[in-house]
Amino acid sequence: xAGQQFQYxxxxxxxxxxxxxxxxxxxxxxxxxxxxxxxxxxxxxxxxLRRVHGRCLWYRLRxxxxxxxxxxxxxxxxxxxxxxxxxxLAYKVSKLEREYQEYNPYExxxxxxxxxxxxxxxxxxxxxxxxxxxxxxxxxxxxxxxxAYAALTNEQSRQNWLIHGNPDGPGATSFGIAxxxxxxxxxxxxxxxxxxxxxxxxxxxxxxxxxxYRSIRYxxxxxxxNTTQLFMHFMYKTPNMNMKRLAMVLTAAFEFDPRSNKEAxxxxxxxxxxxxLIRELGNxxxxxxxxxxxxxxxxxxxxxxxxxxxxxxVSEELEEDQRFVVxxxxxxxxxxxxxxxxxxxxxxxxxxxxEGFHAPRLVTxxxxxxxxxxxxxxxxxxxxPLLQLPHFEExxxxxxxxKKKNIANDLVSLKDSDxxxxxxxxxxxxxxxxxxxxxxxxxxxMDTKLQVLDDEDSNNITAGxxxxxxxxxxxxxxxxxxKTVRKQTAYGVALSATSTAAAKEEEDEASDxxxxxDEGEANKDSPSERDEDSDKQSDTEVDEMAGDDEEEWEAxxxxxxxxxxxxxxxxSKVTHPVYSLYFPEEKQEWWWLYIADRRDQTLVSMPYHxxxxxxxxxxxxxxxxxxxxxxxxxxxxxRSDSYLGLDQIKPLKVATNCGGFMLVSVGMEWVxxxxxx
Numbered sequence: 001x002a003g004q005q006f007q008y009x010x011x012x013x014x015x016x017x018x019x020x021x022x023x024x025x026x027x028x029x030x031x032x033x034x035x036x037x038x039x040x041x042x043x044x045x046x047x048x049l050r051r052v053h054g055r056c057l058w059y060r061l062r063x064x065x066x067x068x069x070x071x072x073x074x075x076x077x078x079x080x081x082x083x084x085x086x087x088x089l090a091y092k093v094s095k096l097e098r099e100y101q102e103y104n105p106y107e108x109x110x111x112x113x114x115x116x117x118x119x120x121x122x123x124x125x126x127x128x129x130x131x132x133x134x135x136x137x138x139x140x141x142x143x144x145x146x147x148a149y150a151a152l153t154n155e156q157s158r159q160n161w162l163i164h165g166n167p168d169g170p171g172a173t174s175f176g177i178a179x180x181x182x183x184x185x186x187x188x189x190x191x192x193x194x195x196x197x198x199x200x201x202x203x204x205x206x207x208x209x210x211x212x213y214r215s216i217r218y219x220x221x222x223x224x225x226n227t228t229q230l231f232m233h234f235m236y237k238t239p240n241m242n243m244k245r246l247a248m249v250l251t252a253a254f255e256f257d258p259r260s261n262k263e264a265x266x267x268x269x270x271x272x273x274x275x276x277l278i279r280e281l282g283n284x285x286x287x288x289x290x291x292x293x294x295x296x297x298x299x300x301x302x303x304x305x306x307x308x309x310x311x312x313x314v315s316e317e318l319e320e321d322q323r324f325v326v327x328x329x330x331x332x333x334x335x336x337x338x339x340x341x342x343x344x345x346x347x348x349x350x351x352x353x354x355e356g357f358h359a360p361r362l363v364t365x366x367x368x369x370x371x372x373x374x375x376x377x378x379x380x381x382x383x384x385p386l387l388q389l390p391h392f393e394e395x396x397x398x399x400x401x402x403k404k405k406n407i408a409n410d411l412v413s414l415k416d417s418d419x420x421x422x423x424x425x426x427x428x429x430x431x432x433x434x435x436x437x438x439x440x441x442x443x444x445x446m447d448t449k450l451q452v453l454d455d456e457d458s459n460n461i462t463a464g465x466x467x468x469x470x471x472x473x474x475x476x477x478x479x480x481x482x483k484t485v486r487k488q489t490a491y492g493v494a495l496s497a498t499s500t501a502a503a504k505e506e507e508d509e510a511s512d513x514x515x516x517x518d519e520g521e522a523n524k525d526s527p528s529e530r531d532e533d534s535d536k537q538s539d540t541e542v543d544e545m546a547g548d549d550e551e552e553w554e555a556x557x558x559x560x561x562x563x564x565x566x567x568x569x570x571x572s573k574v575t576h577p578v579y580s581l582y583f584p585e586e587k588q589e590w591w592w593l594y595i596a597d598r599r600d601q602t603l604v605s606m607p608y609h610x611x612x613x614x615x616x617x618x619x620x621x622x623x624x625x626x627x628x629x630x631x632x633x634x635x636x637x638x639r640s641d642s643y644l645g646l647d648q649i650k651p652l653k654v655a656t657n658c659g660g661f662m663l664v665s666v667g668m669e670w671v672x673x674x675x676x677x
Contacts, residue, residue: 016089016092016093016096017093019089020086020089020090020092020093023082023085023086023089024086026082027079027082027083027085027086030079030082031079031082031083034075034079035075035076035079036071036072036075036076046059046062046063049577051433051436052436052437052440052579053577053579055390055433055581056579056580056581056583057580057581057582057583057584058580058583058584058585058586058587059586061584061585062586105147105148105149105151105152105161105167106148106152108144108145108147108148109123109124109127109145109148109149109152110123110127111123117153120149120152120153121153124145124149127145128142128145131145147167148167150167151167154167219335221331221334221335221338222331223255223331223332223335224253224254224255224260224261226254226260227253227254227255227332227335228335228339230249230252230253230254230292231249231253231335231336231339232339232342232343234249234252235249235336235339235340235343235360235364236343236358236360238364239358239359239360239361239364240360240361240363240364241360241361241363241364241367242367243367243370243371243381244285246336246364246367246368246371247302247305247306247371248285248288248293248298248302249336250305250329250332250333250336250371251298251301251302251305251325252292252293252295252298252301253301253328253332255328255332256297256298256300256301256325256328257295257297257298258297263324264297264321264324265321266296266297266300267317267321269315269317270296270300270318273314273315273317273318274299274300274303274318277303277304277307277312277314277318278303280312281303281306281307281310281312284302284303284306286299300321301325304318304321304322304325304326305325305326305329305375307322308322308325308326308375308378308582309374309375309378309379309380310380311378311379311582323584326375326582326583326584327584327585329372329375330372330375330376330587330641333368333369333371333372333375334372334609334641336368337365337368337369337592337607340360340364340365340368341365341603341606341607343359343360344359344360344602344603344606345606346359347359359602361601361602362596362597362598362601362602362603363601365603365607366639369592369607369639369641370644372641372642373639373640373641373642373643373644374644375583376578376580376583376587376641376642376643377580377581377582377583377642377643377644378580378581378582378583379644384397385643385644385645386400388579388581388643388644389434389437389438390430390433390434390437390581391426391430391433391434392434396425399422399423399424399425400422400423411438412438412478437579438478438479439477439478439479440477440478440479440579441477441478441579441643441646442475442476442477442478442576442589442640442643442646443475443476443477443478444473444474444475444476444591444613444638444646444648445473445474445476446471446472446473446636446638446648446650447471447472447474448469448470448471448472448636448650448652449469449470449471449472450467450468450469450470450652451467451468451470452465452466452467452468465624465625466622466623466624466625467622467623467624467625468620468621468622469595469605469620469621469622469623469636469652470618470619470620471593471618471619471620471621471636471638472616472617472618473591473593473610473613473616473617473618473619473638474615474616475576475589475613475614475615475616475617571612572612572614573588573590573611573612574588575588575589575590575611575612575613575614576588576589576614577589578642578643580642587642588611589613589640589642590609590610590611590613590640590641590642591609591610591613591638591639591640591641592607592608592609592610592637592638592639592640592641593607593608593610593619593621593636593637593638593639594606594607594608594621594636594637595621595623595634595635595636595637595652596634596635596637597632597633597634597635598633598635599633604623604634605621605622605623608621609641621636625654626654631653631654632653632654633651633652633653633654634651634652634653634654635649635650635651635652636649636650636651636652637649637650638650
């Protein structure tokens with residue numbers, strides 16, 4: 001391009017600017033994202049959890065890992081080295097001389113800006129006598145002096161200087177390339193070509209190809225696509241799936257196949273140890289020849305899961321494989337729930353009368369949820385949920401059985417003396433530990449609100465409208481709940497005594513005023529007075545209706561604002577650590593919330609995975625209103641994905657008629673496990 005010049009950096013100065021910027025763009029974000037968390041803070045957190053979670057497998061493994069791991073040290077060393085290089089380059093850049101400076105003729109002539117013409121001529125004569133080549137001076141210096149003198153005395157040169165910054169007029173634009181000139185040197189051409197070829201023809205294609213190959217094999221939840229297709233096939237094939245069949249489908253996932261996942265392993269000793277475990281476990285459908293249940297990887301994974309649920313001891317080699325299978329299982333079961341929801345939505349969209357398409361039954365999806373709880377706690381389906389607590393064994397359960405029924409008294413709200421008597425098989429230290437663990441268990445209160453959003457009358461639900469059930473979940477520790485129950489009990493006793501005394505006083509006053517009330521009956525209001533009272537009453541009702549409309553509008557606006565904030569906010573999925581004696585990694589408390597028709601065994605709304613319930617969480621469940629008139633019994637169900645027996649069911653009655661639909665909440669049914677009943 002005319003008037004422009006491109007040149008490489010011969011001095012290497014601009015290359016340092018480029019290199020400093022490049023290193024800074026790497027080091028600064030890497031430090032923010034990769035710098036290890038404060039190890040002291042992690043140790044303090046683990047220390048605070050020790051009293052409750054000290055016996056948990058994940059806690060003991062975390063302590064061992066924090067003592068043995070050198071990864072944080074290596075990360076810190078690499079980042080510190082990067083910062084050292086960055087600071088060294090920045091120091092180098094700060095010491096570089098400026099090559100491009102603004103031309104100033106006054107500086108060349110050693111004059112102050114604004115010097116007069118006589119002072120300029122006088123200074124020029126002095127410098128000419130000193131630097132003129134005929135006087136033995138430097139020719140280059142004299143040319144700079146002459147150029148500066150012309151810029152200040154010659155009108156054309158002065159205009160060029162003022163406009164273009166150069167007495168000679170506009171010059172060619174010079175662009176420097178921030179790469180040293182040796183890169184394009186003929187001597188180094190082969191080396192540079194080799195580096196470019198290695199970087200862009202080998203490394204870059206390998207990195208992109210590896211990323212692409214992984215991305216097409218895994219879903220967004222990091223589950224193999226083949227596994228998702230496998231789950232869809234068997235859930236479509238078996239809509240009503242019992243727990244034994246569900247365990248078989250789970251352990252057939254390709255995550256446990258060494259050909260699809262490098263983390264999975266098949267050891268030579270499996271041929272000896274796995275059959276031994278099969279004999280100890282009993283009937284696990286070993287002879288079933290249906291693929292992939294008969295494949296070695298699936299059989300091994302199934303045996304390890306069942307041994308985990310039975311809390312059986314395995315060898316050290318199998319224990320490592322068992323921990324891998326158990327860690328993967330909750331995510332795989334969540335994928336099975338997602339697949340079941342997709343099949344249900346497909347069946348609903350095709351209509352009830354569509355033949356040949358079977359949606360999974362509600363029991364199948366709920367079995368997935370229950371199996372997740374069982375795997376996290378390491379318990380079989382038939383075992384008592386009391387075995388989730390420390391120091392509880394099978395022989396101890398007889399102490400917790402009353403003559404009338406199991407756990408006749410609520411173990412949490414019992415008096416200390418009664419509870420201590422029931423748990424007399426525990427020593428003082430073990431008893432204190434059990435109560436600390438029990439007090440850390442979650443207690444969830446569930447409040448529901450039914451309405452139709454974006455409608456004039458949110459309580460009138462017409463056919464085809466979308467019903468919104470807003471569920472507010474509040475999480476407290478069981479120990480806090482116990483204190484609240486006791487306070488409410490004491491307050492109720494005091495209130496009962498007070499109300500009894502007040503009732504007696506009211507009876508006495510009523511007997512004294514009986515004659516006065518009889519006299520008042522004879523002196524009734526006149527008809528005109530009654531009309532005035534009715535008018536006032538109607539006006540009051542109109543004002544109350546207007547006030548209700550305003551409150552409803554404000555509530556709708558607040559709901560919209562909350563939804564907008566929820567879309568913008570990113571809540572942490574770190575809620576509360578789960579107490580689990582046999583799960584190999586730290587698990588957070590998460591929940592499933594959904595609406596179901598338990599009579600027809602169908603989902604009304606898809607399960608919402610609540611992963612951010614730390615204190616309070618608001619969830620909206622939507623479902624289409626029934627198209628036929630009648631009474632419908634639904635249930636709002638909250639299920640834990642970590643604890644057995646903490647599920648809650650809140651029945652809902654939907655009464656439909658010709659004019660619209662009226663939704664009524666008909667109470668709460670608590671489905672705590674036996675020690676909370």
